[in-house]
Amino acid sequence: MATTTTAPPSLLALQAGARLAVGRLACRRFVLAALFAITLAAMVALVERSHEPVGAASRMLTVVFGLVVPLSSFAVLAVVTGRARLAEAAWPLSRHGLRGSHVALGLLLTAQVAAALLAMVVVAVALVLSHGLSGPAAGAIGLGRDVLVSGWIAAAGAAAYVAWFGLGATFLRFGRGRWVVLAADFLLGLGTGYLAACWPRAHLGNLIGAEPVLELPQTMSSGAVAAMIVVPTLAAALRAGD
């Protein structure tokens, strides 16, 4: 039996956390959540297009970014952490001597990647359906550009949501603080004032062409979303650590 107990590198803890998250995502709950999100977005797209084809994509994006992206991100994090605080979700590995903050970071990063990919797929499907597949080549090019632009916004937004929900999951019993974040984003993020500036919803709205929060240009909102990916993620990992 080996007797060396050198400190494991942080990378090992990160990898272990990521593998734990991937293992948890490989389940029926995640597949069902993803299918539900895609179906919901598709239905919104089809309804908007059948109601009024002109501007259907814009109206569809408002609904998808306001409802489907946050809820699907919430579902992804719920699958990864279960009904537990973030530290509890990392405990099956951190109990053996891996640093809890690193394991939690691995969990969050994986959840962010999964939520971002799901959001990109959701937006792409919804855009295609709202534009319609038939049409001139110029329309297809425009659709492709829309998918790319909206796709990265959705991916960044989903990652920001996971970061915020992850930070919320370090508060209250069973990590119920994430519900507080979800409610705050829905209630406060709708505005354009200082209170709204803290939440992803306001900046994502600005990026897809809605009224800008605090009169910020879109580049500033992009920076704000990027900050919302990094800062809450690190804060959540630190809070979940030892």
Place this chain on the structure above:
Amino acid sequence: MTDPAQAVLQLARVHGRDTQGSAGESLGRLHGITQLLYPGVHAFLGEAADGTAAIVELCSGRSRPRIGAVLVAGRAPHRSPRRRRRIGALLARPELPDTHGEVAEILRLVGQVRGADLLAELTALGASALAGRELLSLSHAEARAVELCIALGSADPLVVALYEPFVDVDPIDGVAVRQRIAALGRAGACVVLASSRPAEVEGLADHVHLLARGRLVGSDEQLGWPGAAGGQMTLWLAGRDGAAARRLAAALGDRGSPNLAGVAWEQPTPDSPPTVVARVTDVAAGAITIAETVAELDVQVTALHTEPLSLHALAEAARAHEAARQAAAVAVTGPASPAAPGGGQAAAVAVTGSGTPAAPGGGQAAAVAVTGSGTPAAPGAAEAYAFDGPPPRRREEGH
């Protein structure tokens, strides 16, 4: 070993609870436990409701105490990954990763972190068949078996905290677990063994602590510990005369045999004859001592029953010890006073319940604290045992 600096595990006024029940509810709580634990096997006896699950959880770093401190080699395990790396833990509820993947994979990962070959440990414990199993397919007992393997297989552990390691760990054999625990204790680890069955820790634990309702009610000598193959012998005497029981108890106490950890008697009641209960550290040797005493006194024994130690008996022993200590000021001393160092046998009479030994027929029990020649001279350090509950059910009878 009493140097606090050498204590591996320090419990300082610990108030806390476990989270091993459903939905994180607690099975039990601890109220102000203070104890220094050195290398060796320390058994904490009690039910989960008495705090055994909580003490294992706190020692493992699973949760932090509400008040007080739990320190492993000077560091709080819930804050220190380095300490947790050297803590093996088996909790009431298994906490293996809830993901797809084989047992062997998680054992390799944990083994990499802890510097141990846990697959070899699994094989050594006779559970190699679990290595290829899916984590999510494991039963409760199998998952506990895997966790037990991790706990026992860690390299160079400081603390190994085990909750009921002989229960619900199929397919691991209990004998192999006992051997491994004993080896860890000898190797310098502090093994915290929580069990509700005193018989399981007989001959294994170096020290025994009794938890009751979250409090530490006795340790080692208060409980008549250490003992090997010990138990409780109950003798039912002929007739309705309580004096015979009292004489027999006193004579057994005066013998000061190392095989006797304590003796008590119960006055006759309308429903039961006079009874003498002896706590023996070795059943065979204790039986001979009792037989010799019975023959000397010419007391007629109508029935004899032997049973392994029970939590109740240990709790009563601790209580009687405390009563004897408090009654030491008015102790009835024999020819050699307990205050006389090395003075051989001495007896102090302590009373439990509301009756007194001098009031026959009262139905209450009396405890006799017995000190042998090898016990501390201070009356308060006497080993004691008491029994004031209903007599055990008769299983074997004879004259």
